[in-house]
Amino acid sequence: MSDLFSPIQLGAIEAKNRILMAPLTRARATREHVPTPMMVEYYAQRAEAGLIISEGVGISRQGLGWPHSPGIWSDEQVEKWRPVTQAVHEKGGKIVAQLWHMGRMAHSAVTGQPIVSSSATRVDMKLHIHAGKEDAETARALTIAEIAQIVEDYGVAARNAMQAGFDGIQIHSANGYLLDQFLRSNSNFRDDEYGGAPENRIRFLKEATARIIKEIGAARTSVRLSPNGDTQGCFEPDPESVFVPAAKMLSDLGIGFLELREIGPEGTYGSTDQPKIHDAIRKVFNGPLILNSDYTRSQAIETVANGTADGIAFGRPFISNPDLVTRLQKDLPLAPWNIKTFYTQTEEGYTDYPTYGK
Template structure:
């Protein structure tokens, strides 16, 4: 039986264990979305993970509405990421960049632009801005010219990621952001080739993934999906009909791995009673499958041992426990994270969590 603590190959990446660090927005960049030196210490502290998936990182100013989150569209950002990836590699770690376009989940006061989406909808709740939370705005539906431009943005960000020293990228297609807004019929009301049938709604995901693969290779490309339940107002009436074919498509494109965020009825965020789809997806996706969402140590060990998944991605436990792998191996108690410091700009609650004695 495979073990959570055994190595695994994820495309071209050799992961020394099957404990992945899930993407965690921490807002430690500048207002120009440039990474800062403290981020090198933070990620290097967590380099014992089999693989670090970076915090969600914007592919363009249009697509990045989170205050102080980093981007990957400018040379200044690329240069600022280099010491971060180097610090992880110096600790024998691996790190991929999660590429992010937030779609309708941005506010114009942050980007200077009207939000965009598959259709003219708006987020269901107030959005983060530099002046606190503000009411969401109606998104402008993307034209085909817009889509072509955004595909170019993904290509550039993927190339920039490798130039910055990342070992690969993860395409963020989950959690109610732009690609997810195309996938689900609750937010995609289009009548062209990008809307209507599940096949059409998958088209944008396919085109993004194909473009990234053409730029950096399938063995360095992964995808994150959230195939069940409501995430930030993004929902589908028949999720199995769109997400299982999407997973089959990604398998056929030979991506390195697929990560699923799967909240349940008692999940920390995005609670849902909709059935989890990792079972049906496992039947069509034969590459490494990674699961995420509130896993305990025992659940993670069993999930990998029984072959339900090949690895587990931990989010908030990694936030508060830089030595999470050691703690899980030796069954040691975990530090509790401090929600007050999730999105502040200092070292408190970021690089000062203690190691296990």
């Protein structure tokens, strides 16, 4: 039996507890996707997490379609990330960069480039742009040569992340973004080696992961999957047929840990009646397994204690509770978040949430 508040080895990363800060888009970078000083304070405030997984970090201009989100493809971005990682380390924390390509969830009004995906599809949603929200655009199917270039972009981004002082990276292969668009049958209609059978649909993820491992090592590489439910228009009617082989492939590659974001019937960010499949994934993935989505304190403690997972990632509670680990450990009440300030560009609702008692 393990304790939620006990240390854990996540690949090469020694985490002081099993509470991870999940990736949270907060839109506090510049319009040119460069990290800002207020991000230094924000992440440092939350350094008591066993491991911080950064907000989604764009691997290229093509892949980053969210206004004021940070990237990591340029020297300037790398330089401005260094104070963030240094501040977290000075507070005794660990932080990995979540590498992000949005695929059809990006908008050309932000990227300045045509939108791409696994196939020529469009998600029926309005997407964030600088001027507000606009309908999503129809994506163009990537060519095989373009897929190879994006795999290389992942490798360069991982190298940049290590130069910026991150302890490792997480590949964002969840939530309806590019790699997830390849995994699921309702968004991938390809008839080449990247479509059709599950082993073909997981090929892009396998190649991107292998490229990053070549760059920074398997022990500093992790992956996020969201195997059940409809996530931003991506749906798989038979999740076990795709995500269990994907998890087995990642286990064979020896990644440091795997995070699953599984939604339930009444989630704060999506809902589904499709069952969770972490038990099936647990059987084939040999490394540490982290679960995520709407866990209460008691559920998190029990889930780790009974061995269902090795740790729990919390998202929105970390927004309004920078001292979330302390509050969970001492069973203190949690402060509510203000959704109106999730994606603004000011310190309000970002760095001004107090610790308990202040």
